Amino acid sequence: MDAILQSLMDLSGVTAVLVFDPGGQLLGHRGHAVYDEGLCAQVSGALAKALDAVQLQQEDWETVTAQYADGKIVLRRVLATDRTNVLAVVADGTLNVSFATVALRVAAGKLKRLLEGGASSSSAGLGSSAAAARSGPGTSQTSPADSRPTLAASGLSWSKISNVGLSRVSVADPASGAFLGRCAKELAQYVGPIAKVYVEEAVRRVVPDAPFAMAQARPLVEDLAAQIEDADDRAAFQKSLAK
Amino acid sequence: MADLASTARIPNVASAVLGDLAGGFHDAIREGDGEAVASVAAFVASSLARAGEELGLGAVRRVAIVGEQRAVVVALSGGVVVTVRVEPPGALGAVEKALDASIGRGG
Incomplete structure (x- = not known):
């Protein structure tokens, strides 16, 4: 997984890359020193909440791009065998979103294969991978997901409202x-x-x-x-x- | 930005909803449940704002959600939230440009 995340870190403007599960549990990350595990775990939680709501209105979402005054976050859904994980790129204003979207698509495909071909549970597999890579810069595993029920399987969609x-x-x-x-x-x-x-x-x-x-x-x-x-x-x- | 009618006239805009960051609903064009759309858009925007704040990215300005059948743009300016459904999703770039122009004109 390290190599997949690093490939995104190599994009111009990218400052951090996160992978988290639908409950907001951080499965892995790489990033500049300031983006430590605690910060990334907090951010994953907030992003997962946003995606829960996105899912209510648009079940078929593939990417979400948030533009801020001083940067961008691009989220890409990663459909694995039993769950939808999320790959997130945090970047400064210089990120070329079109280019990043293509790179994210490629990385998501690789991550999907890794998740499906790895351990029986995706988070367990990533956890092992993250633990093994802990000596490297910025990849980690964090605390269990919170107990929020997911709204992902709600069946509501934008067009049905x-x-x-x-x-x-x-x-x-x-x-x-x-x-x-x-x-x-x-x-x-x-x-x-x-x-x-x-x-x-x-x-x-x-x-x-x-x-x-x-x-x-x-x-x-x-x-x-x-x-x-x-x-x-x-x-x-x-x-x-x-x- | 608050001129919803002109936003809804942008080519490939299927619907448009005007709300605020508190989830309040103000107006909708070609959207049957503007109230729900406005509340969800505000929730998405506030959750992303929290993430951006933690990352030091500043205020969230726009969110684009892209799917196979459609895209949705949530544009924020001065507490106003405009949610636009774009069909087909390939037209997103053009719609975003038009929205930028609209925001530039109307603030």
Whole structure:
């Protein structure tokens, strides 16, 4: 894997290269000295969250390019046997994005072969590789992924969205609709404006084939609570909806 | 930038949504669920902003998401978030240029 990451580091303007899994766990990285393992792990988490949301609207995404005032991040999906990992390039403003996109495509293909042909678990295989390469500059393995449920398999896509907000969810009666609104409002305190999307997803999971009714309120709240990472916040959310 | 109608007239722009960084929805053209699009775009932008902040890349200005069937551009300026769906995705470069011109004119 070192060689694959190094090939991207050789691109003009590239300052760091990361590989992480869908949960945001850093599987490997190379980069200039300032991009240490701790920083890359933090960044991987934030990028994975962004990609969770991207997946909601565009399941078939292949690349995501974020342009900043002083640089760029280019993300490329790496479809391996059992999961979608992500290859990320961090660069300064001089990066030629078109050129980098081609290089990323090539690197992603090699990484895919490495993941599929390596150990039985992709993260385990990369972990071994990373550990073996630890003596080299900047490749590492980090702590386990957090417990956030992935939204990747939501089935929602940009083209399927047709109505406004929670009206996409069918409800048995007005009280059930009002309860969903309360759920979104309470959840928004912890996860922000994406709360409505989370509520819709949760309703689809809890009652996939019928209108939502208050009888399913408890499993819905439990499902939604799983979106909140902090235990105290999670408890406060559940309490607020138990009233 | 906030002139959504002119943005939606750019060739190959299938839909356009105007929102803000807090996830608020303001307007949409040819998009049935602008509210959801605006909230997701704001979430994506804020997560990427956090990553950029940690990496010292400064403020996030634009995000381009490319897939097989379509591309999406999320352009940010002064707290305003414009989300544009581009079809086919090959037209992304031209649309981004047009958006840049639009931002340059309208701020």
